Amino acid sequence: MKIEAITVREIHLPLVHFFETSFGRTTTRKFLLVTAHCQGIEGWGECVAEAHPYYNEECLATAWPIITGYLAPALIGRNLKAGREAVGLFSRVRGNRMAKAALENALWAVEAVEKNLPLWQLVGGVRREIECGVSIGIQDTVEQLLEKIATELAAGYRRIKVKVKPGWDLDVLRRIRERWPDILLSCDANSAYTLEDTEHLKKFDRFNLLMIEQPLWNDDFYFHARLQKQIQTAICLDESIHSARDAEAAMEVGACRIVNIKVGRVGGFSEAMRVHDVCRGKRVPVWCGGMLESGIGRAHNVALSTLENFCLPGDVSASKRYWKEDLIEPEVEVSPQGTITVPDQPGLGYRVKQDLIEKLTVRQEVVRSGS
Numbered sequence: 001m002k003i004e005a006i007t008v009r010e011i012h013l014p015l016v017h018f019f020e021t022s023f024g025r026t027t028t029r030k031f032l033l034v035t036a037h038c039q040g041i042e043g044w045g046e047c048v049a050e051a052h053p054y055y056n057e058e059c060l061a062t063a064w065p066i067i068t069g070y071l072a073p074a075l076i077g078r079n080l081k082a083g084r085e086a087v088g089l090f091s092r093v094r095g096n097r098m099a100k101a102a103l104e105n106a107l108w109a110v111e112a113v114e115k116n117l118p119l120w121q122l123v124g125g126v127r128r129e130i131e132c133g134v135s136i137g138i139q140d141t142v143e144q145l146l147e148k149i150a151t152e153l154a155a156g157y158r159r160i161k162v163k164v165k166p167g168w169d170l171d172v173l174r175r176i177r178e179r180w181p182d183i184l185l186s187c188d189a190n191s192a193y194t195l196e197d198t199e200h201l202k203k204f205d206r207f208n209l210l211m212i213e214q215p216l217w218n219d220d221f222y223f224h225a226r227l228q229k230q231i232q233t234a235i236c237l238d239e240s241i242h243s244a245r246d247a248e249a250a251m252e253v254g255a256c257r258i259v260n261i262k263v264g265r266v267g268g269f270s271e272a273m274r275v276h277d278v279c280r281g282k283r284v285p286v287w288c289g290g291m292l293e294s295g296i297g298r299a300h301n302v303a304l305s306t307l308e309n310f311c312l313p314g315d316v317s318a319s320k321r322y323w324k325e326d327l328i329e330p331e332v333e334v335s336p337q338g339t340i341t342v343p344d345q346p347g348l349g350y351r352v353k354q355d356l357i358e359k360l361t362v363r364q365e366v367v368r369s370g371s
C-alpha cells in the first residue's frame with residue numbers, strides 16, 4: 001500500500017441516551033475519523049479519544065495535532081506491505097495510543113482490501129459469531145436502571161455491566177440481584193475507589209459478580225494486586241493496561257484475573273493481538289471493551305473479538321443502542337441470542353456512509369506530501 005494522503009475529521013454524533021460513568025456524563029460523542037488514501041483504496045479508522053481527558057490522558061485536543069503533526073506525516077509517501085509496519089514508524093512518539101490506533105487500524109483495513117480478506121481473518125480470528133454484553137451507565141434513578149437492564153436482557157444480551165461509584169453501588173447491585181439472581185453481571189468503577197474502600201469493596205462479593213472492572217487508580221497494578229488478595233470477585237483491568245508488557249506485569253503480580261482489551265487504549269491491532277496472546281499464555285480470559293464507538297470503530301471491535309481468547313461477552317453491542325443512524329451500512333445488529341454475526345466481505349466488512357460523514361464533519365484536514 002502506497003500511502004498518498006490521510007484525511008482527519010472531527011465528528012459530533014448525538015447519543016440516543018446519555019452515558020454516565022464515575023467521571024462524567026456524555027450526551028454527544030465527539031471523536032476523530034481518519035481515512036488512509038492508498039492508490040484508490042480507502043481505509044478508515046476511528047480515534048476513540050473523548051472530548052475531555054477524563055477516561056485517560058488523551059482527548060480531541062491532543063489527538064488532532066499528534067495525528068496531523070507527527071503520525072500522519074510518518075506514513076505519507078511510504079509503501080508498506082502491512083498495517084503492522086505503522087508500529088515501527090510511530091515508535092518515536094511516546095504514548096498517544098488512541099491517536100496511533102486510529103491510523104494503524106485504518107491501514108489494517110487497507111491491507112484487508114488488498115489481500116481480499118475480511119478484516120477478522122486478517123487479524124487471525126477464529127469465530128464467525130461474537131457474544132455480546134452491554135455496558136449501562138449511571139442513571140438518574142435505580143428504577144430507570146432496572147428498566148434498562150430488563151430491555152437489554154429481553155434483546156438477548158448475555159452479560160450486563162453497570163457503572164458504579166461511591167453512592168451508586170451496593171444498593172444498586174442488591175436491587176439488580178433481587179430481580180435477576182442468576183444473570184451474568186459485572187460492574188465497572190472507572191477508578192472511583194481507593195484502598196481505603198477495601199472493607200466496602202469486600203461487600204461486592206455478596207453479589208456473585210463476574211468481575212469488578214478497574215476499581216482503583218487508572219495507572220495502578222500494584223495496589224490492585226493487594227486488593228485482589230482481599231476480595232473474592234475477580235478484578236478486571238481496563239485503564240491501566242496499555243500494552244502486552246503491562247498485561248504481563250499485571251498478571252504476574254496478581255492484579256487481575258480478567259483483562260479488558262480496547263484496541264484504542266493499547267495503540268492498535270498489533271498491540272491488541274499481543275495483549276491477547278500474553279493473556280492466553282497465562283490462561284487469563286479477555287473480552288473486548290468499548291468506547292462508545294461509531295460503526296467504524298465498532299467494525300474494528302467486531303473483528304478483534306473473533307480472536308480465540310475473547311471468551312467472555314464484550315461491550316460490543318448494536319449500533320442502535322447508541323445512534324439514530326450509524327456511519328456504516330448495514331449497521332451492527334445483535335441477534336435475539338445476543339450475538340453479532342461477523343461480516344464476510346473483504347476489508348472492514350461494512351460500507352462506510354461517506355455522505356453522512358461529510359455532513360457530520362465539523363473540521364477536516366488532509367495531510368499529504370509537502371503539506
Ligand code: OSB
Pocket residue numbers: 021055134135188190238289290291292293315
Ligand atoms: O470503562 O469501559 C469503559 C465508555 C467510555 C469510556 C470508558 C468505558 C466506556 C464503557 C462503554 O463502558 C462501553 C460501550 O458501550 O462502548
Ligand code: MG
Pocket residue numbers: 188190213214238239260289
Ligand atoms: Mg472500563
